[in-house]
Amino acid sequence: MALSRRDAMKYTGLAAVTAASSGYAKGNEGAKAAAKGVLLSPAPIPAAKGPRVVIVGAGPSGLTIAKYVKKGNPNIDVVLMDKRSVFMSGFISNLVATGVLPLEFITHDFLEGARNGNYTFLQATAHEIDRTAKIVYTNEGTVKYDVLVLAPGIDYDYSKWTNGDAELETALKTKFPGAFIAGSETLTLKSKIENFEGGVFVQTVPGGNYRCLPGPYERSCLIADYMKRNKIKGKVVILDENPNITIKADGFHSAFDRLYKDYITYMPSTTITSIDPHKQKIVTELGEEIQFNDAALYSRVRGNKLLEIAGVAKDSVFNKGEANIDPFTYQVIGDLNVFCTGDVRPMGFSKSANTANTEGRIVAGNIVKYLAGTELSQKTWASPHTTCYSAVETNPLRAISVNAGYAYDATKKSFGFADASTMEKWDTKEGEDAGKGLLEWGKGLYRDFFN
Amino acid sequence: MERRNFLKIMAAGATVVAVNPSLIRGTLYADDGRMYAAYEKVQIVDAAGVPIKASSLEKEVTYIFNYPYAATPCMLINLPESTSQEVELKSEMGETYVWKNGVGKDRTVVAYVAICAHQLTHPTPNDSFIKYVPKSTPTMAYSKSGIIVCSSHLSAYDAAAGAKNLAGAAQQPLAAVVLKVADDDTIWAVGILGADKFQDYFKAFKPEFKEFYGGTAQAKQLVSISAKTVKLTEFSKEVIQY
Numbered sequence: 125m126a127l128s129r130r131d132a133m134k135y136t137g138l139a140a141v142t143a144a145s146s147g148y149a150k151g152n153e154g155a156k157a158a159a160k161g162v163l164l165s166p167a168p169i170p171a172a173k174g175p176r177v178v179i180v181g182a183g184p185s186g187l188t189i190a191k192y193v194k195k196g197n198p199n200i201d202v203v204l205m206d207k208r209s210v211f212m213s214g215f216i217s218n219l220v221a222t223g224v225l226p227l228e229f230i231t232h233d234f235l236e237g238a239r240n241g242n243y244t245f246l247q248a249t250a251h252e253i254d255r256t257a258k259i260v261y262t263n264e265g266t267v268k269y270d271v272l273v274l275a276p277g278i279d280y281d282y283s284k285w286t287n288g289d290a291e292l293e294t295a296l297k298t299k300f301p302g303a304f305i306a307g308s309e310t311l312t313l314k315s316k317i318e319n320f321e322g323g324v325f326v327q328t329v330p331g332g333n334y335r336c337l338p339g340p341y342e343r344s345c346l347i348a349d350y351m352k353r354n355k356i357k358g359k360v361v362i363l364d365e366n367p368n369i370t371i372k373a374d375g376f377h378s379a380f381d382r383l384y385k386d387y388i389t390y391m392p393s394t395t396i397t398s399i400d401p402h403k404q405k406i407v408t409e410l411g412e413e414i415q416f417n418d419a420a421l422y423s424r425v426r427g428n429k430l431l432e433i434a435g436v437a438k439d440s441v442f443n444k445g446e447a448n449i450d451p452f453t454y455q456v457i458g459d460l461n462v463f464c465t466g467d468v469r470p471m472g473f474s475k476s477a478n479t480a481n482t483e484g485r486i487v488a489g490n491i492v493k494y495l496a497g498t499e500l501s502q503k504t505w506a507s508p509h510t511t512c513y514s515a516v517e518t519n520p521l522r523a524i525s526v527n528a529g530y531a532y533d534a535t536k537k538s539f540g541f542a543d544a545s546t547m548e549k550w551d552t553k554e555g556e557d558a559g560k561g562l563l564e565w566g567k568g569l570y571r572d573f574f575n
Numbered sequence: 576m577e578r579r580n581f582l583k584i585m586a587a588g589a590t591v592v593a594v595n596p597s598l599i600r601g602t603l604y605a606d607d608g609r610m611y612a613a614y615e616k617v618q619i620v621d622a623a624g625v626p627i628k629a630s631s632l633e634k635e636v637t638y639i640f641n642y643p644y645a646a647t648p649c650m651l652i653n654l655p656e657s658t659s660q661e662v663e664l665k666s667e668m669g670e671t672y673v674w675k676n677g678v679g680k681d682r683t684v685v686a687y688v689a690i691c692a693h694q695l696t697h698p699t700p701n702d703s704f705i706k707y708v709p710k711s712t713p714t715m716a717y718s719k720s721g722i723i724v725c726s727s728h729l730s731a732y733d734a735a736a737g738a739k740n741l742a743g744a745a746q747q748p749l750a751a752v753v754l755k756v757a758d759d760d761t762i763w764a765v766g767i768l769g770a771d772k773f774q775d776y777f778k779a780f781k782p783e784f785k786e787f788y789g790g791t792a793q794a795k796q797l798v799s800i801s802a803k804t805v806k807l808t809e810f811s812k813e814v815i816q817y
Binding site: 195481511527547557558564568569572 | 693696718744746817
């Protein structure tokens, strides 16, 4: 349910700001008033010159939608906002963390996208959304919308490991981040790998529909490859909550067996019961104790908490707090002016950049139609595409890949893969070609986001 | 010949060929006035500058020539069978247009801009991910071959039907090169049909233009008189296809 603006400010945004500012300037009514003034004034962007689409989250989904809404109808005013000042991609980041590619490869400029796409980029954090008045409250001020797109991506869900213990969660996030939300976590992972002197490196694989299904396996291969290249006596121990590798299983299994027999230990169906980040010890449901020298502990994922703030969150069959939307139109149930896209969607699509990119183009087209008065429905739905490559070895770069669309099964009331194919023969010429394909695939996505 | 030199020659494109327009007859196979841009009429020639005859093109081989700009690669293909005719196509902006048919004696010769309509992947002297996949070669992108595939994100296009989309993320066909075949079987490019991505392309690949063509200004020069054509395997060091 949408809060009224008054309630919203009372309970969340302003209350928090008031608390924060009162700590700094106790009794300073002037400072409080100034803070309110900034937060309640329009953000410093030009007034809308047409119907305005505001997109929160400039990841693969938001960037694609901003560009293609504007392309679809240049009279629509598009504002793309993100709390970050620099774009860093999760895709390709395992190759950066293991020193194969430079940071520049995955690091990009939001302003370039805004210039080329003719939309407004606002670096701001959304902290409140009033869906009745159609206003997004940010730390830079207010932004009114006609259509709102929430594409904030995932948050981590540590609850299974921490049971709400904030101290433990913070320690895990700080010392052993999952590195599936790109940015500082990526840099931490990079430095962990560069400084690894030997021993056990744990990589966990969560259950649920987690972001980038092949990511943890690819990373394990690349860390093992790094150890091999640098003659480091170490082992990657993969603790997988799932009963088997979740995607491209043949390719990864054969890489583990044939390339990294002495470097990778794969433990499927492993439920972790406790993690001690200080003693660096993990205990599993079966009582196994794993002492580790370093780790990337990838917890379960959930929808970004912005959805809860906006009152549009619902637990899906996979994860907590995902978007409560019509799966065909991406519109919030009961509020057609709000779309939720990318990794917060509750459908079981792969949470990956290519999926978000292809989906973003479809949704952008539908937003343009919707603003022109068309009612969206199952008929306006089209399948996103999941095409992705995973590196398994770096000299030469070899990869495996998957290519799939989705189809709706009316009897099961869910989506499944359609026309899926994989290429898992990393040891052939095709595998080496796929290594090159991986780089061109990534470059294509960056081009689409920023050019 | 080194690729670099070859490109320079392609970019210059100033081979002098006597053109007698009266030699060129037959109808434009694609122009119905919609989504069509006429460019300079240029003759398709081989690396030595000798005019290529339509019937001499090897079947199912991807040839590359740059047209209408010095740095915009196009594919020339002699298909195993006659193409479809009067194919209705739609651009990603919803504009419709008609691709008429292939040219040559058996209507088997087609040409398309080799810049993928999805994310602009195209052949470079280093590598190519986009090509015609012969009927006997399987592809991951689609259930049957004899089609054009961009192996970067696996968009598939129907080579015999105006590069109509068959599979993958591309939301419009490849732009088509409008060809004419003269009475003497020589091939001429006269324009571009469909929604090209030239502006996006020129924005996205500036460092590449500098490396291979000297700069963006040189890359944007219009090709005139003739366009040199080589097999894709000669144009790119590596050709990658799934």
